[in-house]
Amino acid sequence: MKRILLPAGGAILATGLLAAGLAGTASASGVVDDAPLTPNNKVAETVDFWFKANGAALRAASVYRYDYKEVNKLVQKGGYTPDTKPGSTAPIGEEKKAAVKVQNVNLPKTIGKVFFEGRDGKLYWCSATSIQSTYHNLVATAGHCVYQTGANGHVLDKWVFVPGYYQGKAPWGIYVGKQAFTHYDFATYEDYDKDYAFVTVYNGITLGGGQAKKVTKAEYDAHTGIKEAKDVEVDKTEFDKAGLDPTNKDLYWSETGEAAAAAGPDFPGAVVDKHEVTKGVYESAKIGKGQNYKFGEPIVENVTYEQAVAYIKKQKPSWKPGQPLPQPTTQAPASVKLDGQGNATLTHYYVQRWFKPGKDTKYFKTEFFIIEGFVKDAGRLGDNVGGQGFAWNQPTGKYVRTFGYPGGEHPDGNKPYTGVTPKWCYGKTSTKRTVVAAIKAEELVSLKCAVTPGYNGSPWLLKYSNAKRLGYVNGVTTAVFGDVDGNNRYDTIFSSYFDGETASVYKAAAALWSGKMS
Numbered sequence: 001m002k003r004i005l006l007p008a009g010g011a012i013l014a015t016g017l018l019a020a021g022l023a024g025t026a027s028a029s030g031v032v033d034d035a036p037l038t039p040n041n042k043v044a045e046t047v048d049f050w051f052k053a054n055g056a057a058l059r060a061a062s063v064y065r066y067d068y069k070e071v072n073k074l075v076q077k078g079g080y081t082p083d084t085k086p087g088s089t090a091p092i093g094e095e096k097k098a099a100v101k102v103q104n105v106n107l108p109k110t111i112g113k114v115f116f117e118g119r120d121g122k123l124y125w126c127s128a129t130s131i132q133s134t135y136h137n138l139v140a141t142a143g144h145c146v147y148q149t150g151a152n153g154h155v156l157d158k159w160v161f162v163p164g165y166y167q168g169k170a171p172w173g174i175y176v177g178k179q180a181f182t183h184y185d186f187a188t189y190e191d192y193d194k195d196y197a198f199v200t201v202y203n204g205i206t207l208g209g210g211q212a213k214k215v216t217k218a219e220y221d222a223h224t225g226i227k228e229a230k231d232v233e234v235d236k237t238e239f240d241k242a243g244l245d246p247t248n249k250d251l252y253w254s255e256t257g258e259a260a261a262a263a264g265p266d267f268p269g270a271v272v273d274k275h276e277v278t279k280g281v282y283e284s285a286k287i288g289k290g291q292n293y294k295f296g297e298p299i300v301e302n303v304t305y306e307q308a309v310a311y312i313k314k315q316k317p318s319w320k321p322g323q324p325l326p327q328p329t330t331q332a333p334a335s336v337k338l339d340g341q342g343n344a345t346l347t348h349y350y351v352q353r354w355f356k357p358g359k360d361t362k363y364f365k366t367e368f369f370i371i372e373g374f375v376k377d378a379g380r381l382g383d384n385v386g387g388q389g390f391a392w393n394q395p396t397g398k399y400v401r402t403f404g405y406p407g408g409e410h411p412d413g414n415k416p417y418t419g420v421t422p423k424w425c426y427g428k429t430s431t432k433r434t435v436v437a438a439i440k441a442e443e444l445v446s447l448k449c450a451v452t453p454g455y456n457g458s459p460w461l462l463k464y465s466n467a468k469r470l471g472y473v474n475g476v477t478t479a480v481f482g483d484v485d486g487n488n489r490y491d492t493i494f495s496s497y498f499d500g501e502t503a504s505v506y507k508a509a510a511a512l513w514s515g516k517m518s
Contacts, residue, residue: 064124112163126457127404136382141457173204173378198509203516204378220368263356282349308344404458412488425449
């Protein structure tokens with residue numbers, strides 16, 4: 001049995017007219033469709049939506065599924081016939097070559113997540129990459145991660161790209177989408193042979209360099225810029241004193257919650273939490289269920305070089321880059337790895353700490369802050385992270401490396417990926433065309449890759465240089481995920497074949513300047 005995962009609503013629209021609500025325009029050739037995403041006067045509002053409350057909206061987003069359903073028929077036919085001569089555009093931001101080990105895969109700086117609001121009002125994400133363009137301002141992803149097709153199809157709202165995304169953080173800024181370009185047949189007819197998109201983005205926006213100013217609630221309510229309300233714990237004395245002042249109504253409150261004391265796992269009702277320790281303590285801990293036993297596998301966090309240096313200086317303030325890394329301490333237990341090319345990881349180790357629940361009353365108040373001078377222009381996307389090259393009408397059966405953020409579960413319910421850190425696959429693409437009748441797809445390219453939804457939109461990089469972290473985008477993962485061997489685990493991903501028409505869509509997007517937030 002062969003199973004693939006694909007979006008429902010895949011039936012072709014009966015009309016040849018542009019789907020209502022897309023607000024797009026087709027080129028004279030009938031190939032390129034473009035539609036506006038965010039006008040300049042809404043950029044600040046979009047940035048504020050995703051950045052406020054320390055990136056709460058970014059963390060709340062989930063894997064974009066778009067009404068997936070399963071079908072059990074997958075057919076492969078003859079090879080591909082290029083519609084024009086092969087072509088390519090070189091990548092930008094090439095890094096200096098460095099000696100690397102073959103078994104280590106250097107993740108490209110260009111990859112990240114696109115975030116948006118679906119028609120249902122919920123927040124979602126897909127994978128994507130920065131790609132070469134005239135003005136260093138272009139993102140490549142899947143078409144369904146930009147357009148929600150159907151009878152009432154439209155571009156997705158609040159669309160942003162966050163390269164290097166990790167747990168609500170945007171190390172190189174957040175880039176708001178300005179104009180979306182896709183194939184006319186995808187936007188109009190839901191043709192999943194054309195499930196790709198190129199999006200121009202404004203200059204990036206970062207948070208930093210500003211000051212948080214504490215204000216009254218009235219000042220907070222009147223402020224129209226970036227602001228934040230924080231709930232802080234206070235002692236009972238302050239709580240009782242505040243209760244004598246009627247102006248403090250609704251600003252102070254108490255809660256009776258769970259208190260905890262150390263207990264073993266066999267204590268009735270005992271609960272477990274993780275406690276961070278050094279690598280040595282973790283490695284000496286037992287495996288199983290018990291106080292101070294291992295709590296899962298170590299967690300590797302991708303961070304910027306600057307963040308890693310700041311973390312190291314917690315352990316040894318006198319440390320300078322180039323010196324041996326200090327050993328983890330109880331204050332900063334994570335192990336740090338610097339690769340010398342502006343990338344770093346922190347590896348965290350956890351053990352189990354078991355507690356017995358109890359009752360405890362805590363007291364809180366709300367404090368209000370406005371942010372002055374907090375938002376700054378981060379510059380152009382390609383200048384900050386580089387941009388992958390682009391290639392079309394290339395022969396299939398070639399090795400590619402793909403990078404993305406899988407986060408969904410397999411059909412059997414197993415969920416091996418968190419969606420927090422990027423993963424990769426490597427292999428030869430199929431030489432046969434994959435036909436998926438349910439979505440009228442007749443020429444998808446397949447690749448063996450055991451990832452799950454969330455990886456959709458991820459780039460397929462031809463001729464990827466591990467030293468330079470750059471290659472040529474020659475495909476993006478579609479909405480289709482395959483379980484070809486029928487074991488209830490996805491093992492195959494798919495991409496549109498990038499041909500001359502794909503190049504036309506790309507070139508239309510790559511030639512446009514998008515500017516910055518005014």
